[in-house]
Structure formats: C-alpha cells, structure tokens
Amino acid sequence: MLFFLCFLAGSTFAQTTGPEEGYFLVHDFRNDWRVYDEGSKAYVPYIREIHQDYGSYSVILDLAQNRHYYLLYRSNQENYLFINGSLQKQLPIGKWTVFKLDSLYKAYPDHRVLLTLYGSQPGIEQKTLQIGHKVVAGQKPIYVSESFLQARPRDTSPFENFYVLTALLLLVAYAALYRVFPRGFIRYLSIKDLLTIQTREGAALVTRGLFEVANLLFLLLISFLLSYLYQLVRHRGIDLFQSQDFFSYEESLGKLFLYFFIIGILVFIVFIFKYLMINVLGHIYRFDKIVNIHFFKSIQASAIFYTFLGIVMLLMLNSFPSLTFHWDTLLVIPITGFYIGRLLLLYFSINKLSDAKNLYLFSYLCIVELVPFIIGLKFAL
Numbered sequence: 001m002l003f004f005l006c007f008l009a010g011s012t013f014a015q016t017t018g019p020e021e022g023y024f025l026v027h028d029f030r031n032d033w034r035v036y037d038e039g040s041k042a043y044v045p046y047i048r049e050i051h052q053d054y055g056s057y058s059v060i061l062d063l064a065q066n067r068h069y070y071l072l073y074r075s076n077q078e079n080y081l082f083i084n085g086s087l088q089k090q091l092p093i094g095k096w097t098v099f100k101l102d103s104l105y106k107a108y109p110d111h112r113v114l115l116t117l118y119g120s121q122p123g124i125e126q127k128t129l130q131i132g133h134k135v136v137a138g139q140k141p142i143y144v145s146e147s148f149l150q151a152r153p154r155d156t157s158p159f160e161n162f163y164v165l166t167a168l169l170l171l172v173a174y175a176a177l178y179r180v181f182p183r184g185f186i187r188y189l190s191i192k193d194l195l196t197i198q199t200r201e202g203a204a205l206v207t208r209g210l211f212e213v214a215n216l217l218f219l220l221l222i223s224f225l226l227s228y229l230y231q232l233v234r235h236r237g238i239d240l241f242q243s244q245d246f247f248s249y250e251e252s253l254g255k256l257f258l259y260f261f262i263i264g265i266l267v268f269i270v271f272i273f274k275y276l277m278i279n280v281l282g283h284i285y286r287f288d289k290i291v292n293i294h295f296f297k298s299i300q301a302s303a304i305f306y307t308f309l310g311i312v313m314l315l316m317l318n319s320f321p322s323l324t325f326h327w328d329t330l331l332v333i334p335i336t337g338f339y340i341g342r343l344l345l346l347y348f349s350i351n352k353l354s355d356a357k358n359l360y361l362f363s364y365l366c367i368v369e370l371v372p373f374i375i376g377l378k379f380a381l
Contacts, residue, residue: 016135018072019096023132026069029059033124043114046124057124058116064237064325067105072130073097075119079127082116084108091117101131109237111325158253159235166228166260167314173221177214184214188303197349209292210275219271219299220264225306227264231256232313238328240380271299278368285364290350294368297349301342309334328381339373 015025033046035054043058061071073081074096081088083104091097105111117127178185184205187193205212210219233240234247247259275295282291309331316324323330347365351358 017130018070018098018132022135023070023072024135025130026066026133027131029129029131030124032059033057034059048124052124053122055120055122056116056118057127058114059129061101061104061113061115062111063101063105063108063113064111066131067102069101069131069133071099071101071104072132073099073117073128075117075127077119077121077123077126079117079119082118083113085114085116105237109239111237158251158256161253162256162260163228163232163235163314163317166231166257170221170225170228170310173224177217177221181214181217184218188218188300189307191304194297194300194304194345197352206292206296209295210272215296215299218303220268222299222303222306223268223271224260224264225310226267227260229306229310229313230263231260232317232324233327233331236324236327240328242379274298274368274372281364281368285356285360287350287354287356287364290354293353294346294350297346298342298369301338301345305338332381336377339369343369 017023017025034043035046035051035057036042037044046054046057073091074094075091076094078093079091081091104113115129117129174185187205205214208215210216230240234243247255278295279291282288282294287294313324313327343365346369347361350356350365351361354361356364
C-alpha cells in the first residue's frame with residue numbers, strides 16, 4: 001500500500017503551457033541557463049547567488065532534435081532576443097511569443113545555436129523559456145511515472161513515410177526492370193562488365209545508344225534514384241544548388257512526392273542534354289563510332305555507384321542518424337573519386353577502341369566529363 005501511494009504521488013499529467021495552454025511541455029530551460037564569465041572567457045552555468053545581477057542569459061538550443069517543436073517565451077520584463085550574438089527582435093512584455101523551430105533549423109546549418117535573452121532588469125526568475133508541442137484537437141494528455149521525465153510526442157514529419165515509401169517504389173522499379181530486361185539489368189550492374197574495355201559487338205544496349213528502350217528506362221531509373229538521394233540530403237538541412245527557396249515551408253507527403261517526380265524529370269532532361277552534347281562533340285572530334293560506347297559506360301558506372309551509395313545512405317539514416325547531418329562533407333570525397341575514376345575508365349576505353357590522338361581524346365573528355373563536374377560541384381556547394 002505504501003509503495004502504491006508513493007507511485008500515485010509521483011505520477012503526473014503531462015503539463016500544458018504556452019498561449020491558452022495550447023502546447024504540451026517538452027522541455028523547460030529553467031535549469032539550463034548560462035552566463036558569460038569574463039574571467040574564464042566562456043559561458044558557465046547560471047548560479048543564482050553569483051549571477052543574479054546579470055542582464056544577459058543564454059541557453060544552447062539543439063535544433064536538430066527539436067526541429068518539429070515550438071520555442072515558447074514569456075516574461076514580465078523587457079528583453080531582446082539574440083541568436084549566435086546577432087540581434088533578432090525585441091520581445092513583448094507579459095505575452096507569449098512562439099517561434100517555430102523548423103524555420104530556425106533551415107536558417108542555421110550548424111543546427112546548434114546560442115540563444116541569448118538580454119534585458120535591462122537583472123534576474124532570471126521572471127523569464128520563461130520552454131519547448132512545446134502543439135496540442136492537436138482531441139489529443140489526450142500523456143501520463144509519466146516520474147516528475148523529471150519529459151513526455152515527447154511522436155514526430156509528425158511526413159518525411160519518414162516518404163523515404164520508406166519511395167525506397168520501396170524504387171525497389172519495385174529495379175525488380176520490374178530485372179523482370180523485363182534480365183540481361184540488360186545484369187550487364188548494367190556488373191562491375192566486371194564495366195571494367196571490360198572491349199565491348200561486345202552487336203549489343204543493342206551499346207550500338208543503339210539512347211534509342212534503345214532498356215537504356216531509356218535505366219536512365220529514367222537513375223534519374224529518380226538521384227532525385228531520391230537529393231531529397232535525403234535536403235531533409236538534413238544541406239542546401240545543394242541553393243534550391244531551398246524552391247520548396248514550400250510546410251511540406252506534406254504529397255508535396256514531397258511531387259518534388260521527387262519534378263527533380264527526377266529535371267535530372268532525366270540533363271542526361272538527355274548530355275547525350276546530345278556527346279553526339280555533337282563526337283562528330284566534331286570524329287569520334288562517331290565510340291559515342292554510344294561512351295554514353296553506355298557513363299550510365300553503367302553511374303548506375304552501379306549510385307545504387308551502392310543509396311544503400312549506404314539508407315543504412316546511415318537508420319543506424320547512424322547523427323552522421324547524416326554531415327553528408328555534405330562525408331559524400332564529397334567518394335563522389336569526387338567516382339567521377340575521377342569514371343574519367344580514367346572512359347579514357348582507357350575510348351583510347352583502346354579508337355586511333356585518336358591522346359591530345360584530342362583528353363580535350364574531348366575534359367569538355368564532356370570534367371568541366372561539367374567542376375561546374376556542378378561549384379554550384380552544388
């Protein structure tokens with residue numbers, strides 16, 4: 001009986017806070033305040049007996065863990081809000097102010113910011129800073145067994161559904177291509193065939209180039225695979241090609257799929273343009289016989305590399321999610337190495353299959369392969 005009464009005494013309802021009690025309390029910063037100490041030249045934990053006369057108080061805010069929640073502020077004193085030392089706004093007195101953390105997540109790529117409240121009146125007791133989750137209509141409070149535990153509502157981001165459903169969709173596409181074009185599928189994903197310089201004569205995949213149905217379907221699959229990988233990177237706050245303004249602030253599952261198809265079609269158009277550029281330059285350099293071989297080897301290498309890269313990125317997303325916030329630095333080296341390796345492979349393949357001079361061949365590959373990669377890398381980062 002004594003244990004049962006103690007358990008009931010420790011059990012509490014999930015607290016509500018914010019304007020009109022419209023938010024579940026996720027975290028209260030009342031024990032996380034820091035002040036800047038001139039002696040140590042660093043931010044130290046707030047101690048009331050020592051720092052009660054300070055006018056500036058700071059907290060470290062992790063945007064990655066709280067991006068789908070709201071920052072709630074209220075004080076009976078006049079305060080100014082600073083983020084990473086930059087003045088943001090003057091805060092109202094006696095009213096709740098609500099900030100959507102997802103907007104801060106997109107604005108600050110480091111995903112950890114120093115949030116500072118500065119006011120002319122000292123003391124921290126009159127300042128309330130919390131993280132809350134908006135109460136959905138009809139949602140019931142959550143019970144917790146210990147008062148110091150915080151009830152964190154389930155993340156409502158549609159991205160988790162998107163990346164699982166799209167991965168299954170791409171898997172079905174791979175299976176369908178294997179079912180319809182088994183020989184072409186095996187050849188496209190064969191590392192041995194990729195490294196084989198002498199191409200089999202009469203193979204439709206090579207001789208017909210882009211006009212072969214199998215090549216078009218594989219090219220379309222690679223385009224949507226690249227679109228999917230781009231969406232994974234973009235969701236981690238990495239703004240490739242400065243394209244974040246293209247996407248809407250509120251993203252639903254339908255909008256994510258719409259962006260996925262739009263980007264896939266754009267990538268497919270880029271591949272078509274590259275094929276036309278290879279044909280034009282091939283005629284100029286009199287490489288007519290190796291244009292289709294060049295194009296096939298290029299797409300074959302991309303199919304193998306990006307399929308493997310997609311598997312690795314999905315494993316990282318599920319097993320090592322903290323590393324995925326650094327994809328912009330982790331992926332640069334392998335992708336650069338792939339394009340350099342593909343350039344060398346194409347050089348030796350074309351050099352063996354044609355009697356062109358090395359200078360002509362080198363300039364041709366630089367224009368078709370190296371220059372577009374350098375320009376793309378510059379704009380991407």
